Amino acid sequence: MVKQSIFSRIAQLAKANINALLDAAEDPQKMLDQMVRDYSANITEAEQAVAQTIGNLRLLEEDYASDEREAQEWGDKALSASRTADQFRASGDTANADKFDNLAKVALGRQMSLEQEMAVAKPQIESQTQAVAQLKDGLAKMQEKLRELSAKRDELVARQKNAAAQAQVHDSLKSFDIMNPQSELSRFEEKVRREEARVRGAQELAASSVDAQFNELEELSKQSELEARLAALKNKNS
Template structure:
């Protein structure tokens, strides 16, 4: 995976609009679960790629420092060889002086080579450093997006459970309304009132029957007294109202 594709993928994921994606989802909770898994996997892959990119940068930086150190070392060797050649030439030893001058030249060639390699590495190090910084920022953004996704998923899950519970209560209340137990109670109450009225009617009817019987007894008593008084009249006696027992 190239640095460009790594950076492009991280940027795309980090800029993903969660709300817009959720609006298009048939099942937002399932989509969030999948997005959390995808982000987690993408972050793991990106971390590995970024770590490799950082490793390559550190190797390039290490090579650069080695080239700089080598250039400085060859510079010191060239200076030493040139100084020795000057001493020998001053002492009249031109042959050995030329040998040390040649060594100084070789050292200078090596110095130039190391310097050129160090200079060539500088633009690469600068560009890789910029890419690494962008990748790190992208990873931080992805981690933040993952936290946002996880929080959104947890919120949606809680809201879904609450909505389900509210729907259950609503369905239960709706069932109660349809059954209307109060109407059953009212019918049962009416039945009891009718039974109570029937009992009252029976009691009233029974009371009327007893009154009629007692009235019959009173009529018989009056007829007996009338017959007694009639017999007394026929016998020539008189009737009188008496008091007491």
């Protein structure tokens, strides 16, 4: 009964469909944390019950040892009284011999009573010792299950966070599609291209203006040279 009462809720928890519970939970991490807390609380309760059971066993063992010592003492007293009675009887003192024989019988009666109590207590101690061993084994399994549950909790939480991060990256990339002509990036790129084209146009225009000025200057030089040569010819003819 003790063992069943200690582990009944643990058994129910172990049989629970954890996957179904997690699927229905709004926040799986909070639910896993609560499961670990519940399991830890049950283990604490089980530890207290097991400790109490062990304590009761130790009391039985102490009482048994005390009865065993007392029974031995009464046996020694009975032996001593019997020997004293034999001595009085050998000396012809039957009255004292009977007196000490009666004391020996009283001591033997006390010894027999204690031995009967020990006979009743012994199977109880054996049963309790076996129960304590089973409880310790069950508690060790519960503690191991808690370690597994905690490790599983950490694994599932890490996987959940990783999946959430991947989903966020995926959604961000999806909304930031550089091939979409309507995206902000495409519009910005088009604006940059127009600005670059304007700069190239301005540069080309500036270059054309400079070339025209140099061409005009060259044309003026040619005209000046023609005028000079014409003047030189006129001078020769005169």
